[in-house]
Amino acid sequence: MLLSLAIWVPILAGLLALATGGDRNAPLQRQIALAGSIAGFLVTLPLYAGFSLSNPGMQFVEHRAWIPHFNVFYTLGVDGISMLFILLNSFTTILVVIAGWTVIQQRVAQYMGAFLLMSGLLNGVFCALDGLLFYVFFEATLIPMFVIIGVWGGANRVYAALKFFLYTLFGSLLMLVALLYLYDKSGGSFAIRDWWKLPLTLGSQLWLFFGLLFAFAVKVPMWPVHTWLPDAHVEAPTGGSVVLAAIMLKLGAYGFVRFTLPILPDASRELAWLMIALSLIAVVYIGLVALVQTDMKKLIAYSSISHMGFVTLGFFIFNSYGIEGALIQMISHGFVSAAMFLCVGVMYDRMHTRNIADYGGVVNTMPKFAALMMLFAMANCGLPATSGFVGEFMVIMGAIKVNFWLAFAAATTLVFGAAYTLWMYKRVIFGAVANEHVAALQDLNPRELVVLGLLAIAVLFMGVYPLPFTEVMHASVNDLLRHMALPKY
Amino acid sequence: MGVDFIVGLPEIVLLAGACTLMLADLFVEDSERRVSYAITQAVLLITAAATVLVLLGSGGNLLYAFNKLYVADLMAHLLKLSAYGAVSLALAYSRQYLLDRALLTGEFLALLLFALLGMMVMMSANSFITVYLGLELLSLCLYAMVALNRDSAASTEAAMKYFILGALASGLLLYGMSMMYGATGTLSITEVAKQTGALSKDSTQHAFLIFGLVFMVCGLAFKLGVAPFHMWIPDVYHGAPTAVTLVIGTAPKLAAFAMAMRLLVNGLLDLANDWQQMLAILAVLSMAIGNITAIAQSNLKRMLAYSTIAHMGFMLLGLLSGVVGGNWRNAPDAYGAAMFYTIVYVLMSAGSFGMLVLLSHKGFECEKLDDLKGLNRRNPWYAFLLLLIMFSLAGVPPTVGFYAKLSVLSAAVNAGMIWLAVVAVVFSLVGAYYYLRIVKLMYFDEPVIAAPVYEQPQGVRVLMSVNGLALLALGILPQPLMAVCLAAIKGL
Numbered sequence: 001m002l003l004s005l006a007i008w009v010p011i012l013a014g015l016l017a018l019a020t021g022g023d024r025n026a027p028l029q030r031q032i033a034l035a036g037s038i039a040g041f042l043v044t045l046p047l048y049a050g051f052s053l054s055n056p057g058m059q060f061v062e063h064r065a066w067i068p069h070f071n072v073f074y075t076l077g078v079d080g081i082s083m084l085f086i087l088l089n090s091f092t093t094i095l096v097v098i099a100g101w102t103v104i105q106q107r108v109a110q111y112m113g114a115f116l117l118m119s120g121l122l123n124g125v126f127c128a129l130d131g132l133l134f135y136v137f138f139e140a141t142l143i144p145m146f147v148i149i150g151v152w153g154g155a156n157r158v159y160a161a162l163k164f165f166l167y168t169l170f171g172s173l174l175m176l177v178a179l180l181y182l183y184d185k186s187g188g189s190f191a192i193r194d195w196w197k198l199p200l201t202l203g204s205q206l207w208l209f210f211g212l213l214f215a216f217a218v219k220v221p222m223w224p225v226h227t228w229l230p231d232a233h234v235e236a237p238t239g240g241s242v243v244l245a246a247i248m249l250k251l252g253a254y255g256f257v258r259f260t261l262p263i264l265p266d267a268s269r270e271l272a273w274l275m276i277a278l279s280l281i282a283v284v285y286i287g288l289v290a291l292v293q294t295d296m297k298k299l300i301a302y303s304s305i306s307h308m309g310f311v312t313l314g315f316f317i318f319n320s321y322g323i324e325g326a327l328i329q330m331i332s333h334g335f336v337s338a339a340m341f342l343c344v345g346v347m348y349d350r351m352h353t354r355n356i357a358d359y360g361g362v363v364n365t366m367p368k369f370a371a372l373m374m375l376f377a378m379a380n381c382g383l384p385a386t387s388g389f390v391g392e393f394m395v396i397m398g399a400i401k402v403n404f405w406l407a408f409a410a411a412t413t414l415v416f417g418a419a420y421t422l423w424m425y426k427r428v429i430f431g432a433v434a435n436e437h438v439a440a441l442q443d444l445n446p447r448e449l450v451v452l453g454l455l456a457i458a459v460l461f462m463g464v465y466p467l468p469f470t471e472v473m474h475a476s477v478n479d480l481l482r483h484m485a486l487p488k489y
Numbered sequence: 490m491g492v493d494f495i496v497g498l499p500e501i502v503l504l505a506g507a508c509t510l511m512l513a514d515l516f517v518e519d520s521e522r523r524v525s526y527a528i529t530q531a532v533l534l535i536t537a538a539a540t541v542l543v544l545l546g547s548g549g550n551l552l553y554a555f556n557k558l559y560v561a562d563l564m565a566h567l568l569k570l571s572a573y574g575a576v577s578l579a580l581a582y583s584r585q586y587l588l589d590r591a592l593l594t595g596e597f598l599a600l601l602l603f604a605l606l607g608m609m610v611m612m613s614a615n616s617f618i619t620v621y622l623g624l625e626l627l628s629l630c631l632y633a634m635v636a637l638n639r640d641s642a643a644s645t646e647a648a649m650k651y652f653i654l655g656a657l658a659s660g661l662l663l664y665g666m667s668m669m670y671g672a673t674g675t676l677s678i679t680e681v682a683k684q685t686g687a688l689s690k691d692s693t694q695h696a697f698l699i700f701g702l703v704f705m706v707c708g709l710a711f712k713l714g715v716a717p718f719h720m721w722i723p724d725v726y727h728g729a730p731t732a733v734t735l736v737i738g739t740a741p742k743l744a745a746f747a748m749a750m751r752l753l754v755n756g757l758l759d760l761a762n763d764w765q766q767m768l769a770i771l772a773v774l775s776m777a778i779g780n781i782t783a784i785a786q787s788n789l790k791r792m793l794a795y796s797t798i799a800h801m802g803f804m805l806l807g808l809l810s811g812v813v814g815g816n817w818r819n820a821p822d823a824y825g826a827a828m829f830y831t832i833v834y835v836l837m838s839a840g841s842f843g844m845l846v847l848l849s850h851k852g853f854e855c856e857k858l859d860d861l862k863g864l865n866r867r868n869p870w871y872a873f874l875l876l877l878i879m880f881s882l883a884g885v886p887p888t889v890g891f892y893a894k895l896s897v898l899s900a901a902v903n904a905g906m907i908w909l910a911v912v913a914v915v916f917s918l919v920g921a922y923y924y925l926r927i928v929k930l931m932y933f934d935e936p937v938i939a940a941p942v943y944e945q946p947q948g949v950r951v952l953m954s955v956n957g958l959a960l961l962a963l964g965i966l967p968q969p970l971m972a973v974c975l976a977a978i979k980g981l
Contacts, residue, residue, distance in 0.1 A: 067892075069971040070899070110869075132895075136886040143880060146925070150933040151865075158933050162925060169885075169921050173914035176895070180902040180910065 003076040006123045010040040014116030017109050026108040033112035037097045041090040056479035071188050075129040080476030085126045088334045092246045093119040095451050096239040114144040131179045131190040153235040160235035167228040171218035178211030195263045205267035219252025223282040226305045233301035238345030245304050245337035250330050253311045265484040275316040280409050282309025287416030296354045300340045307333050314395040317402045323477050325394025332387035339376040339455040356427050360434030365441040370429045372452045377425045379459045381418035387462035496554040496561050499540040506532030507602035514595030522593045529598045537573045560615035563980035568612045568743045575740040575835050582843040583732030589851040604630035608744035617666040617676040628655050635729040647728025654721045662708025668701025678756040686759040706767045713745045716774040719798045726794035735842035739835045746831040761812035768809035775802025776916040783923050789856050804830045807897040810904035819903050825975040826896035833893040840878040840956045850943035863936025872931045874957030881960040883924040889963035
């Protein structure tokens with residue numbers, strides 16, 4: 001019941017906001033959206049409170065017939081791997097609603113409605129245990145995001161929205177064929193747990209691997225199918241960027257742990273070299289690309305790709321450090337990238353430019369903002385005692401167990417990450433006041449302070465005391481590794 | 490003999506209704522055409538009631554009538570009911586459109602009802618002759634309807650093209666049927682089915698049968714509008730008044746599907762291995778040509794015409810996945826999927842062409858892509874409905890278009906034709922582009938027409954809302970319609 005609430009409370013709130021009509025009801029619509037997002041977060045809290053740490057399987061399971069014709073069930077459940085993402089998503093939705101409070105003045109209902117609908121759908125992706133249900137949620141999230149980028153985005157929004165949609169649709173459609181193949185092979189079952197037990201030959205595993213790889217790699221995004229992300233991020237409104245970076249990118253990575261690793265363990269091992277190579281390219285090469293960006297949002301977008309490379313790396317070294325580290329990295333990246341995009345949004349709302357060159361000396365006029373952004377920038381480089389450190393450290397630990405040079409290559413991200421983040425920070429925040437626009441800047445208003453403050457607390461808490469995040473994963477991750485070690489055919 | 494007339498009650502009622510309409514219309518003033526319109530809707534309603542009556546009376550069992558020339562089974566009933574719905578919906582959408590253009594004449598309404606009668610005969614045909622009769626009745630009415638706007642050169646040209654190509658296709662179909670007759674000595678579909686199995690074991694006879702089969706499949710392909718027999722579709726869809734396009738683009742698809750089922754599945758299932766290969770080529774070509782060419786269109790009606798071609802190609806995926814190596818374990822699922830696809834497509838098509846009709850008004854035809862620019866500003870509700878329709882056509886969940894694609898893809902994968910499924914999804918990606926472009930025009934662009942959207946009567950707006958939201962509702966709960974389609978196929 002809790003999981004259904006986590007999905008449907010935001011969706012209903014979104015529909016309610018949409019039903020209130022035009023912009024003359026904007027204040028009401030904002031209040032509905034805020035109430036809906038807070039209610040949506042509150043209903044997810046019992047998931048954490050009532051979570052059993054020793055149970056590696058699915059918890060809070062709901063199971064109802066949905067389309068008996070295809071043997072599709074409305075099956076929901078979370079384990080240690082997915083539970084935190086539902087909380088993260090519901091939490092992020094509140095921030096997005098607050099962040100768009102005054103910035104969005106046109107078509108407020110549609111904006112708020114789209115984000116709330118998306119929040120519910122994203123929760124659905126993370127707790128669907130039926131392959132088709134997963135696919136429906138996975139695809140349905142494209143519609144609100146497409147509209148968000150296209151309607152409230154920047155100058156080149158149409159191109160970005162179409163590119164985003166078509167890239168991800170291509171991946172998902174191949175995944176659909178793979179899911180249908182699994183459905184056929186399992187004798188007509190869409191239950192993900194049934195697919196875990198399927199004895200598949202290495203040949204068919206490899207085909208399925210590539211079918212799923214496209215869908216997930218595009219979403220992550222992995223090099224070389226990452227090119228939609230910088231475009232989408234640059235053109236999306238701040239809220240869109242936040243949800244895109246904090247949650248949507250996680251869908252692809254989540255797909256790897258939920259589908260690829262357990263269902264196709266042999267193919268995963270067989271192709272681990274490929275995945276590791278692509279991940280390292282993302283970490284190193286995209287890190288370098290980030291270094292030369294002149295647009296702040298683009299820089300953070302590339303930094304996201306680089307960080308997500310760490311996540312895929314962690315998955316495909318097949319030990320508990322790697323997988324847990326990758327999951328932690330996903331959550332931490334959810335906080336940090338959201339915060340970074342919000343910081344850029346704060347500046348953009350005042351200056352209407354994202355060019356690094358247009359800034360300089362912001363610390364003189366916005367000291368509070370500069371302090372908070374410093375924290376997030378440090379977290380983005382993976383400084384110890386911030387959340388960014390925990391995941392990266394765990395993945396590097398896991399990588400050392402496999403191969404020293406692998407760990408070495410991965411660890412270069414700490415250098416590149418620090419380089420591009422801090423260099424940007426230096427150019428934007430420090431130095432002399434660049435121009436009269438910067439001189440006229442107003443520091444954070446209370447609303448912005450609340451949003452960034454909440455994220456700052458999360459980043460610090462997770463960095464200093466990560467146990468509450470890691471302990472829920474242990475049982476499920478170990479179970480996954482045990483399952484992968486079993487012979488499949 | 491008396492039973493025969495009861496089984497054929499819906500057709501008889503419709504025929505009587507159509508004749509009544511023609512008579513009554515003589516006494517209706519031009520300014521009072523609404524009366525004729527009301528009679529037509531009433532006739533449709535009574536015919537539907539008659540169909541339900543027969544359906545309940547037969548308990549869903551298969552009944553033959555008129556020396557097995559005519560069959561009434563669950564599939565026929567279901568398709569007929571869908572066809573009444575589609576025709577009635579199309580008529581309701583286009584009432585104002587036709588009134589504005591002085592096209593709501595007795596001829597139009599009578600032709601519409603006779604076309605429907607033709608469709609019903611096709612759906613219930615159990616003999617090559619009956620199929621052909623129904624088909625000709627339908628086609629002749631449609632030719633005339635396309636040319637209804639006598640002063641329009643485009644319409645006349647479209648009608649000529651349609652007529653000439655249609656006549657050619659009918660000829661091909663007839664030629665194929667005569668070959669079948671030569672091989673089996675019978676025109677009855679049930680008899681043909683009994684004989685082809687044994688005949689096809691003899692290689693000479695088999696070659697003879699295949700020869701006929703090729704011609705029949707060509708004729709069918711033309712009527713379904715699949716590539717490479719699709720050339721008439723864009724011209725006719727474009728040239729005909731939008732209200733007539735709306736009619737052509739909906740219910741006749743159901744009839745064409747029924748014809749394919751009657752001829753290929755009821756009659757020639759033993760040749761499935763042969764016709765499935767032909768359909769596979771047609772399907773791939775249609776999906777490719779339809780989706781790729783649609784991108785280049787700047788006219789909405791032409792774009793939707795190419796989209797139809799692509800969708801019929803998709804539907805064929807279901808028809809061609811039934812029999813695998815002589816094993817028809819999956820056949821009901823596959824044919825059920827094709828039927829589900831057809832019905833869903835008709836619903837989407839009614840919505841999309843219906844929206845064009847609603848957005849047109851006196852002196853303005855909404856048919857260019859740019860006419861949709863900024864619709865979200867002008868009328869957010871229409872824009873939202875059209876968004877649902879477009880995503881459904883593109884096959885994005887949670888709309889029902891996704892489940893239609895899912896069921897035919899699933900049938901293809903079950904039949905081991907994974908390559909075909911991959912080809913299909915790649916082309917549906919291409920297709921997604923031009924559906925998205927419509928959404929882009931409506932939501933992301935500024936309107937070129939500043940005036941608010943022309944106010945349609947309340948009832949029509951409610952109908953359109955129901956039509957659009959049905960795509961969403963059926964997407965969230967697709968089970969009932971799927972189950973009904975499966976039951977219909979199992980009752981063959």
